[in-house]
Amino acid sequence: MGGESRIHNFGAGPAVLPLEVVTEVAESLPNMNDSGFGLMEVSHRSPAFQEVIDSAMGRMRRLLSVPDDYEVLFLQGGASTQFYMTALNLLSNGGAADFLVTGIWAKKALAEANRIGDGAAAWDDSSNGFKSVPGDGDYSVRDDAEYLHYTSNNTLFGTQFNHLPDSNGKPRVVDASSDICGAHLDVSKHDLIYAGAQKNLGPSGVTVVILSPWAASRGKEGLPTMLDYQTHISKGSMFNTPNTYGIFVLDKVLSWVERNGGLDGAIRRNQKKSGLIYDMLDGSDFWRPHAEVGSRSMMNVTWRLADEGLEDVFLSEAMDSGMGGLKGHRSVGGIRASLYNGCPVESVEALASFMAEFESRHG
Ligand SMILES: Cc1ncc(COP(=O)(O)O)c(C=O)c1O
Structure with missing residues (x-):
């Protein structure tokens, strides 16, 4: 079905659906x-x-x-x-x-x-x-x-x-x-x-x-x-x-x-997924999260890079590593990872490790 060649899709919508569906x-x-x-x-x-x-x-x-x-x-x-x-x-x-x-x-x-x-x-x-x-x-x-x-x-x-x-x-x-x-x-x-x-x-x-x-x-x-x-x-x-x-x-x-834990299951997964990315963003000054802490979204995580000139590099290297849909909306710029229900935890783990690796090369 071509499922094996799907990218990790972080698009804001239309967005990734569970492969099973x-x-x-x-x-x-x-x-x-x-x-x-x-x-x-x-x-x-x-x-x-x-x-x-x-x-x-x-x-x-x-x-x-x-x-x-x-x-x-x-x-x-x-x-x-x-x-x-x-x-x-x-x-x-x-x-x-x-x-x-x-x-x-x-x-x-x-x-x-x-x-x-x-x-x-x-x-x-x-x-x-x-x-x-x-x-x-x-x-x-x-x-x-x-x-x-x-x-x-x-x-x-x-x-x-x-x-x-x-x-x-x-x-x-x-x-x-x-x-x-x-x-x-x-x-x-x-x-x-x-x-x-x-x-x-x-x-x-x-x-x-x-x-x-x-x-x-x-x-x-x-x-x-x-x-x-x-x-x-x-x-x-x-x-x-x-x-x-x-x-x-x-x-x-x-x-x-x-089948996957109902609304509570979805919320737990969304908390976990967004937590993985916010932990990365809070881990160093390399990243500049957009939202104030108490107002952060579990669904769309938005951030800039301290060096905004690196954002296009980030997006293109992410795409080369099989991660798409990460470009922030034009009114905010930077990066946005949308982590809706259909986005698997594995995609977010892949993104978090790509971020760590990107930071180690460019930070
Ligand atoms: C919060 C919110 N409201 C409204 C809209 C507009 O939705 P539609 O394109 O279905 O009209 C969007 C689309 O992204 C949205 O995110």
Whole structure:
């Protein structure tokens, strides 16, 4: 299957999937689950696909302990569509919503909310280079805010909330694109959760949205059909043709997570993997980790080299040693290792020993 020539993939998304899952998917291409229909050739209206989507929904609910009265949707349009769709559905016209602006994605979500109402940054770390997330005492949420929006993991800058942010009693809306099912998330403490699948859950093209009864009931009359959560709730995410292939892969990824210790197992592995890299970064002045210690991400580790001129050498030697996807986002520069659920511990061990060896040659 060519699995032996795969590189260690540290890309930020679409990201590495467990090889076991990739192999299962490959085997399902000509004939999905013995249905006789190829994976990309099966009708979403068929019993064979209904089984797939039911299974994926069930796993999502079980893994995240989604309360029974919450809705789970598999939509398209990416997390970027949710920036607008959340505000369109949840925010009264002209109403207030507060945002913790810990990165560029949060900034984009805020800009979209401002098309509907009065979105404001309760906290904004841009002048500090997005190195940290706020503690509860660092901001206040307006009394008239209808909800608080935050980004649980900041993919570009490598920061992550390691606590549930205070919302002044208001509903919480979270963009969990880059740490869903890879970090703790108390669904019952949120009213809306959205996440693109292409990091921790599967391929691009599926967006998971989880809504509380409050969030599900907020829609207004006359919303554009496809942007109204009720459209998708009432049709079990199949008002129109969903991403059948993507939902199949997501189900397989969640099944793999279940077989490998569930959410706790995934979190333990992510702690271990990120610990290996942070230990290297903290070990000498050769490396310059980007995020402040209390805000460090388990999913995306970002750093510079003290000698920035060596960064391209690092990236090209890493690639020559079979490690790819390490180039930092252009807004941060430097190096970023994304360590999502599908990234094996062995890949991270290989990266850590490459770093040690690189430092010994160039330090
Ligand atoms: C935290 C976060 N939010 C939103 C997005 C945008 O997602 P999409 O490309 O699915 O619209 C990303 C993509 O990397 C992300 O990391």
